Amino acid sequence: MNNNLQAKITAWEPAAVWSDKGDGMFTVPAERFRDLAVRLRGEGFDFLRSLTGMDWGEEGFGVVYHLESTATGENVVLRTLTPERENPVLPSVCDLWKTAELNEREAFDFFGIRFLNHPDMRRLFLRDDWVGYPLRKDYDPSLNPLRMSNEVAKDSTASFELMPDGSVIRKRSVLFEEEEYVINIGPQHPATHGVLRFRVSLEGEIIRKLDAHCGYIHRGIEKMCEELTYPQTLALTDRLDYLGAAQNRHALCMCIEKGLGVEVPERVQYIRTIMDELQRIDSHLLFFSCLCMDMGALTAFFYGFRDREKVLDILEQTTGGRLIQTYNTIGGVQADIHPDFVRKTKEFIAYMRPKLREYHEVFTGNIIAQERLKGTGVLTREDAVSFGATGGTGRASGWACDVRKRHPYAAYDKVQFDEVLFTEGDCFARYMVRMREIEQSLHIIEQLIDNIPEGACQVKMKPVIRIPEGSYYAAVEGSRGEFGVFLESRGDKYPYRMKFRSTGLPLVACLETIARGTKIADLIAIGGTLDYVVPDIDR
Amino acid sequence: MEVRKPRIKSMKYEDFNDNEYIESMIRELRENGTNVVVGCLDEVIEQGRSNSLWPLTFATSCCGIEFMAVGAARYDFARFGFEVARASPRQADFIMVAGTITHKMAPVLKRLYDQMADPKYVIATGGCAISGGPFRKSYHVVDGVDKILPVDVYIPGCPPRPEAMLYGLMQLQRKVKVQRFFGGVNRQIGKEEYEELLRRDLTSEKNELNVEGESNHEQ
Numbered sequence: 001m002n003n004n005l006q007a008k009i010t011a012w013e014p015a016a017v018w019s020d021k022g023d024g025m026f027t028v029p030a031e032r033f034r035d036l037a038v039r040l041r042g043e044g045f046d047f048l049r050s051l052t053g054m055d056w057g058e059e060g061f062g063v064v065y066h067l068e069s070t071a072t073g074e075n076v077v078l079r080t081l082t083p084e085r086e087n088p089v090l091p092s093v094c095d096l097w098k099t100a101e102l103n104e105r106e107a108f109d110f111f112g113i114r115f116l117n118h119p120d121m122r123r124l125f126l127r128d129d130w131v132g133y134p135l136r137k138d139y140d141p142s143l144n145p146l147r148m149s150n151e152v153a154k155d156s157t158a159s160f161e162l163m164p165d166g167s168v169i170r171k172r173s174v175l176f177e178e179e180e181y182v183i184n185i186g187p188q189h190p191a192t193h194g195v196l197r198f199r200v201s202l203e204g205e206i207i208r209k210l211d212a213h214c215g216y217i218h219r220g221i222e223k224m225c226e227e228l229t230y231p232q233t234l235a236l237t238d239r240l241d242y243l244g245a246a247q248n249r250h251a252l253c254m255c256i257e258k259g260l261g262v263e264v265p266e267r268v269q270y271i272r273t274i275m276d277e278l279q280r281i282d283s284h285l286l287f288f289s290c291l292c293m294d295m296g297a298l299t300a301f302f303y304g305f306r307d308r309e310k311v312l313d314i315l316e317q318t319t320g321g322r323l324i325q326t327y328n329t330i331g332g333v334q335a336d337i338h339p340d341f342v343r344k345t346k347e348f349i350a351y352m353r354p355k356l357r358e359y360h361e362v363f364t365g366n367i368i369a370q371e372r373l374k375g376t377g378v379l380t381r382e383d384a385v386s387f388g389a390t391g392g393t394g395r396a397s398g399w400a401c402d403v404r405k406r407h408p409y410a411a412y413d414k415v416q417f418d419e420v421l422f423t424e425g426d427c428f429a430r431y432m433v434r435m436r437e438i439e440q441s442l443h444i445i446e447q448l449i450d451n452i453p454e455g456a457c458q459v460k461m462k463p464v465i466r467i468p469e470g471s472y473y474a475a476v477e478g479s480r481g482e483f484g485v486f487l488e489s490r491g492d493k494y495p496y497r498m499k500f501r502s503t504g505l506p507l508v509a510c511l512e513t514i515a516r517g518t519k520i521a522d523l524i525a526i527g528g529t530l531d532y533v534v535p536d537i538d539r
Numbered sequence: 540m541e542v543r544k545p546r547i548k549s550m551k552y553e554d555f556n557d558n559e560y561i562e563s564m565i566r567e568l569r570e571n572g573t574n575v576v577v578g579c580l581d582e583v584i585e586q587g588r589s590n591s592l593w594p595l596t597f598a599t600s601c602c603g604i605e606f607m608a609v610g611a612a613r614y615d616f617a618r619f620g621f622e623v624a625r626a627s628p629r630q631a632d633f634i635m636v637a638g639t640i641t642h643k644m645a646p647v648l649k650r651l652y653d654q655m656a657d658p659k660y661v662i663a664t665g666g667c668a669i670s671g672g673p674f675r676k677s678y679h680v681v682d683g684v685d686k687i688l689p690v691d692v693y694i695p696g697c698p699p700r701p702e703a704m705l706y707g708l709m710q711l712q713r714k715v716k717v718q719r720f721f722g723g724v725n726r727q728i729g730k731e732e733y734e735e736l737l738r739r740d741l742t743s744e745k746n747e748l749n750v751e752g753e754s755n756h757e758q
């Protein structure tokens with residue numbers, strides 16, 4: 001962070017203490033935090049990149065906030081905490097940044113931190129009858145054996161408010177009224193792209209309210225990471241958003257390398273960039289296939305998968321994996337590229353361009369597709385920023401949120417490419433952004449593929465990797481938005497806390513805003529164009 | 540006793556590498572001999588059943604994408620009779636558990652399975668479904684679907700290659716082929732249990748644990 005901003009924040013809030021460890025962050029006392037948050041929001045910090053619940057043991061529970069100003073690109077990291085271990089209570093910021101709503105529910109679910117004035121303090125991922133809070137350091141897993149009883153969906157929720165005398169009261173609020181017509185979609189439904197579940201209140205065909213239930217594929221990866229050494233943690237990231245396997249792992253490697261202060265060779269940077277872009281093409285082709293299938297165009301599904309196999313062939317030849325490649329390592333990549341890699345990739349680029357035209361002929365121009373996509377499910381730019389809906393979704397609403405441009409990494413500063421932006425924010429714009437991005441990805445690869453520098457593909461690392469004390473954040477542009485890794489180290493060979501900024505969670509958060517007032521059938525198109533991957537939401 | 544080898548259309552008998560298992564299974568099933576008339580009928584029916592197995596569209600995570608690839612252009616499992624993936628459990632013959640099963644999902648999966656019509660089969664696809672895979676130690680992952688469902692075929696891998704999935708699917712075809720439709724071995728539950736289930740009114744079962752009393756809300 002620049003000194004200017006640091007000085008400004010100290011002036012606004014003298015109680016905020018700056019610490020230099022790792023990326024550096026301000027510690028703000030809980031009772032002063034809300035004021036500073038309001039101030040920062042007013043000063044243009046409109047994008048809450050990440051919100052991480054923390055258990056600092058003796059120090060108590062707290063939250064780390066990563067903020068960015070979309071206008072100036074300035075970043076600031078804050079944390080606030082409460083020493084109370086029995087009933088931790090912190091102020092909510094979900095009225096300032098809408099993305100905080102689900103993220104605070106997540107922190108409540110994992111750590112039992114209650115957020116004051118949050119309208120909906122339910123668990124986000126775990127069952128309502130779950131005992132304890134799994135990410136607390138003193139959590140006992142034997143409390144929760146496998147329960148085979150069916151869950152009953154509740155129609156009410158709770159919120160917590162602070163009374164003038166300092167006590168906290170619990171209020172009950174109603175999600176769905178008795179007379180509302182509520183239908184259930186998922187978790188096993190072909191159009192939810194995995195195991196996501198919605199409860200939708202309808203009036204005729206019109207959606208009045210939507211309540212998303214997550215957690216059907218919550219695998220507890222963040223907690224598992226705390227017991228794994230750094231090289232071991234890498235294996236799990238590939239399985240988060242499996243259509244961004246290369247990018248996810250790239251982010252984690254970058255974060256660890258940042259902590260260690262390791263510079264990776266130029267050759268690795270190039271290879272990683274190309275792999276990321278191939279992965280993006282793979283993901284967008286799958287997006288195209290699935291969207292078409294959801295909307296009834298099954299032929300297009302086969303077209304998309306046919307071409308996706310070509311990308312997978314290239315990935316497989318070098319990495320050995322089709323879907324999950326486990327290719328990046330700390331300080332390099334697993335193995336050098338296959339001798340045929342360059343030739344095959346070039347062949348693929350030549351093959352892919354005309355195919356894109358075919359897609360547009362088969363699907364984009366189709367009158368039914370146009371009618372169903374154009375003008376439905378509009379997300380405004382303001383909402384996109386507030387929800388932190390990055391990636392194609394944000395760019396379709398006119399928000400230039402590409403991490404490759406905002407915080408260039410790997411070889412992205414050496415290539416020229418356009419950030420595809422639309423302003424409509426509807427389903428069609430979200431669809432077109434991704435189709436155009438395939439072209440841009442091809443363009444990026446084209447610029448790099450012939451110039452991969454010679455050199456080593458792996459820096460020699462120590463057998464046991466320990467990261468200096470501090471907290472670090474690194475982000476990449478994943479296939480569907482900013483994928484970030486927040487890592488806090490206490491100097492051990494295991495991370496103290498590892499948090500993945502999900503690309504999909506903000507997309508689910510904004511779904512209710514988008515879908516309200518649309519027809520129930522449009523929910524399929526909206527869900528399809530938001531392009532979330534459920535294991536990435538649930539982690 | 541010489542057993543009749545179960546041959547399927549899709550792959551040569553000699554190409555499978557666990558023929559001892561299927562042979563011992565046949566021996567076990569045929570221990571009490573076969574009724575001549577019903578036995579012939581069985582053969583015809585099994586021929587039909589094994590060549591038209593319909594999967595349920597069910598996927599929770601990464602393995603599911605590979606399962607989609609098996610259904611798509613290059614691998615195309617329709618060639619072998621897995622013609623259409625059904626979105627409703629009532630119309631499916633088998634469920635391919637592709638992906639991690641978590642604690643929250645487990646009762647849902649069980650319910651899906653219960654909704655399928657007999658005879659029904661389960662394939663556990665990938666490390667996660669077999670044993671919890673990479674997430675075995677997690678607090679929220681079921682370490683193997685065989686803890687909650689009877690599994691017929693296991694397909695290891697993380698994710699298994701599409702070829703492996705096809706191999707696993709063909710194993711299921713063989714298994715279906717040696718079973719006797721009239722013999723009752725297909726049914727996953729015994730006759731008594733079945734009748735007991737029929738008698739029980741499942742809808743009346745309330746789950747007290749989850750129903751939060753109104754009194755808990757206001758404090």
Ligand code: SF4
Pocket residue numbers: 239324600601602603637638639664665666667668672673696697698699
């Ligand atoms: S076995 Fe591997 S690929 Fe399959 S769902 Fe589990 S983690 Fe994903």
